[in-house]
Amino acid sequence: MTQEEKLNAVYRLTTGLAQQMEKSRIADYTELLHSPFRLIWLNVMAGTARGVGIALGFTFFAATIIYVLQVLGALNLPIIGDYIADIVRIVQHQLELKTF
Structure with missing residues (x-):
């Protein structure tokens, strides 16, 4: 390997x-x-944006779950319907309390 080839190799590595x-x-x-x-x-x-995103995402997710539970409760399924209706009543009761 010549001196020029070594210099070219070093130049390529440096570049x-x-x-x-x-x-x-x-x-x-x-x-x-x-x-x-x-x-x-x-x-x-960044922390504020992350917190707002998490809050909005959780709100959307919780609202969707509650809506699905209400629809399932309206179907009057034998055992599951009573359980879901209890959950929906508890959530609605908590929302009416307005503890803040």
Whole structure:
């Protein structure tokens, strides 16, 4: 292997590493670490968005389950219908209490 081939190999490796570091956006990450208020702000916003998403998703899921239980309760199935009707009555009673 000649000196020129070795230099070309080192150049290719260095170029590959530089491209990988650019793809990983390490410069943006280190810049973010040097501004703690921006880091905190981004984390607060991300946490708020995650919390709102979880609340909306759970509300939709719970409403769907309650609706399905009401429909099943209306079918008057022998054993399951009574159990579902009890669950629906408990949930409706809790909603009427308004403990907040």
